[in-house]
Amino acid sequence: MYARLRDHYGERRWEPRRDPLGEMVFTVLSQHTSDANAFRTYDSLHRRFPTWEDVARADPGEVATAIKSGGLSQIKAPRIIRILQRIQKERGSLDLSFLDAMPLEEARAWLRALPGVGPKTAACVLLFSFGLPALPVDTHVHRVARRLGLVDGKASAERSQEELESLLAPEQVYQFHVDLITHGRQVCKAPRPRCEACVLNDICPSSTVAHQEAMATVAP
Numbered sequence: 166m167y168a169r170l171r172d173h174y175g176e177r178r179w180e181p182r183r184d185p186l187g188e189m190v191f192t193v194l195s196q197h198t199s200d201a202n203a204f205r206t207y208d209s210l211h212r213r214f215p216t217w218e219d220v221a222r223a224d225p226g227e228v229a230t231a232i233k234s235g236g237l238s239q240i241k242a243p244r245i246i247r248i249l250q251r252i253q254k255e256r257g258s259l260d261l262s263f264l265d266a267m268p269l270e271e272a273r274a275w276l277r278a279l280p281g282v283g284p285k286t287a288a289c290v291l292l293f294s295f296g297l298p299a300l301p302v303d304t305h306v307h308r309v310a311r312r313l314g315l316v317d318g319k320a321s322a323e324r325s326q327e328e329l330e331s332l333l334a335p336e337q338v339y340q341f342h343v344d345l346i347t348h349g350r351q352v353c354k355a356p357r358p359r360c361e362a363c364v365l366n367d368i369c370p371s372s373t374v375a376h377q378e379a380m381a382t383v384a385p
């Protein structure tokens with residue numbers, strides 16, 4: 166499955182997307198909204214507050230106004246401020262570069278101890294900013310992995326993350342993550358997957374192609 170998706174969507178080379186704090190804030194902003202909205206909101210936040218120190222000492226209402234277009238701003242604004250303030254308190258500055266020198270699980274645990282930081286947010290920071298083999302499980306990754314039978318159908322996103330990471334070599338994690346998201350957006354859509362156009366339709370346990378072919382065979 167890994168090889169077929171990689172060959173179909175092309176090789177991905179990891180490059181850092183943004184600094185670790187930026188990745189953390191972006192992930193909070195992207196909750197329950199589209200990527201396009203999250204990008205717009207992130208830019209709006211940066212225009213209003215040029216540094217993370219500015220955001221950390223800002224009034225939550227002003228931050229909420231700056232990120233209003235992304236939705237749930239009254240929840241996201243205090244969450245972002247709390248995260249930044251905790252990092253400042255713990256580390257004495259707003260800098261997460263120290264995580265790079267930590268073993269993966271230690272770095273993950275450190276991030277997860279921050280207020281409001283769940284498994285997906287921690288994995289986004291570790292994968293996208295540091296290139297560490299942590300696999301964020303968003304709605305697309307979760308859905309496609311379940312349909313492919315890679316994780317238990319009832320597994321939570323957190324459990325699915327553990328199971329998927331255990332199936333992959335560290336150097337495969339970034340490619341697989343991006344491929345599953347692309348596949349979920351373009352082909353294995355919710356609620357109706359386009360199995361007829363899927364490169365995995367002969368090995369996927371949820372494929373509807375075999376069923377459709379059988380129906381065509383018995384049709385008069």
Ligand code: SF4
Nearest residue numbers: 353358360363369372
């Ligand atoms: S065969 Fe269908 S259900 Fe399976 S991964 Fe492809 S699109 Fe999704």
